[in-house]
Structure formats: structure tokens, C-alpha cells
Amino acid sequence: MKGNYGLYLVTDSGMAGGWQKVAGVVAEAIDGGVNTVQVRDKELDDTTFSALVESILSVTEPAKVPLIVNDRVEVAARFSLDVHIGQGDMPLETARELLGAGPRIGLSVGTHAELRAALSGSIRPDLIGMGPVYATNTKKDAGAALGVNTLQALAADAAASGICSVAIGGLNTSNIAEVSRTGVAGCCVVSAIMAATDPAEAARSLKELMA
Ligand SMILES: Cc1ncc(COP(=O)(O)OP(=O)(O)O)c(N)n1
Ligand SMILES: Cc1nc(C(=O)O)sc1CCOP(=O)(O)O
Ligand SMILES: [Mg+2]
Numbered sequence: 001m002k003g004n005y006g007l008y009l010v011t012d013s014g015m016a017g018g019w020q021k022v023a024g025v026v027a028e029a030i031d032g033g034v035n036t037v038q039v040r041d042k043e044l045d046d047t048t049f050s051a052l053v054e055s056i057l058s059v060t061e062p063a064k065v066p067l068i069v070n071d072r073v074e075v076a077a078r079f080s081l082d083v084h085i086g087q088g089d090m091p092l093e094t095a096r097e098l099l100g101a102g103p104r105i106g107l108s109v110g111t112h113a114e115l116r117a118a119l120s121g122s123i124r125p126d127l128i129g130m131g132p133v134y135a136t137n138t139k140k141d142a143g144a145a146l147g148v149n150t151l152q153a154l155a156a157d158a159a160a161s162g163i164c165s166v167a168i169g170g171l172n173t174s175n176i177a178e179v180s181r182t183g184v185a186g187c188c189v190v191s192a193i194m195a196a197t198d199p200a201e202a203a204r205s206l207k208e209l210m211a
Contacts, residue, residue, distance in 0.1 A: 005186025032203025132169025
């Protein structure tokens with residue numbers, strides 16, 4: 001099993017107060033202990049999204065924090081970055097063709113059936129994003145909450161196939177400790193950091209609670 005994603009921040013431009021403010025929030029979050037960042041913005045056109053990627057890279061690269069691109073495989077390919085796609089996004093095989101062999105591909109899974117399909121394909125993801133673990137207001141089309149017991153079972157199945165997983169959806173200081181004990185390689189948060197008045201302090205508190 002490869003990878004230790006740790007405290008994994010997924011960005012939200014609206015919560016930051018606009019896309020130009022996202023890099024500043026990411027910088028504070030990294031100061032507080034964030035280990036991995038995913039750039040996620042559903043509204044921007046590709047040109048502006050690329051400017052957002054560049055602004056975040058100016059913060060993550062000096063800190064040696066990996067940056068993952070949500071959804072936009074062509075943009076990820078242009079920057080040679082890892083990507084995260086979901087069940088409704090581009091097929092994994094197409095994403096791999098566009099990216100070549102180097103970048104890692106994360107895939108969302110919300111059921112045992114989706115996990116089985118992901119693990120049995122000829123092209124497999126490098127990482128599984130499992131969620132939502134709890135209810136979330138951040139992603140309106142998120143599925144039913146898994147709960148920690150199902151998350152633990154899914155993470156064990158993925159690990160048995162040599163693929164690590166990260167947990168996402170509704171994670172905050174009240175539950176991140178129990179999530180981090182399920183065998184996942186990372187805990188993803190959006191609002192717990194992006195909507196915090198002090199992102200560095202929010203990251204510090206979350207990190208302290210992780211096993
Ligand atoms: C790490 C991680 N896991 C799951 C998701 C959700 O991806 P997806 O299902 O494609 O939904 P959107 O994020 O695109 O709305 C994720 N982004 N990251
Ligand atoms: C981006 C995303 N993906 C999810 C999934 O279940 O796949 S839940 C989610 C949003 C998580 O936001 P918050 O940390 O604010 O609850
Ligand atoms: Mg997606």
C-alpha cells in the first residue's frame with residue numbers, strides 16, 4: 001500500500017471568499033499541518049482554474065506539499081499533477097491515457113459495488129476516496145453517509161488489494177480521531193478548514209486529533 005496523505009485539504013473558492021484568496025488559505029493550512037492539497041472548483045473556466053492551480057502551486061511547491069487536481073484531467077496533464085475523479089467523471093482508462101504513466105489517479109467510491117468494480121478493472125486507481133463518511137453540506141450530490149464501520153470495511157478491502165484510501169465527507173474535530181483509526185491513509189476536509197476563521201489553528205486542531 002503506497003501513500004500517506006495525512007491531513008488532506010480540498011479547496012473551496014466560495015468558502016475562501018473568492019478563488020484569488022484560496023492560495024492564502026492553503027498557506028495558512030499548511031502552516032497548521034496540512035499534508036496534501038486538492039484544488040477543487042466547480043465554477044471556474046479552465047483558464048481561470050489554471051491560474052488558481054498556479055497560485056496554489058506557488059505555496060505548495062516550496063512547502064513540498066503534493067497538489068492534486070479535482071475533475072479536470074486535461075489541466076492536471078498540462079501541469080503533470082495527480083488527479084481525483086469520481087464515478088460521474090471521465091472514465092479511469094481515459095484519464096490514464098491522457099496523463100501517461102506518472103501521475104497518480106484517485107477515484108471516488110461510495111459503495112461496496114463501486115469498490116469491487118474499481119479493484120477489478122484492468123486499469124486500477126492509485127487511491128480511493130471513500131465518502132461521504134458523514135452528512136455534509138459542502139457537496140449537495142454526495143450519496144448516503146457510510147459511517148465509520150462501513151468505511152473501515154471498505155478501507156480494509158482496498159488495502160487487501162494493495163490500494164490505499166482516504167476518507168471524506170463531514171469530517172471535523174468531533175469525528176476525525178475515530179475516522180483516522182479506520183485504516184485510511186488520509187482524512188480529507190473542506191469546510192473544517194476552508195470556512196474556518198483561523199485556517200492554521202483549524203488544521204492544527206484536526207492534525208492533533210489524528211492518530
Ligand atoms: C479525495 C476525494 N474523494 C472524493 C471526492 C469526490 O469526488 P467526486 O465524486 O468526483 O465529486 P466532486 O468532488 O467532483 O464533486 C474528492 N473530490 N476527493
Ligand atoms: C468533495 C466531497 N466529496 C465527497 C464524497 O463523498 O465523495 S463529500 C465532499 C465534500 C466534503 O466537504 P466537508 O469536508 O465540508 O464535509
Ligand atoms: Mg468529480
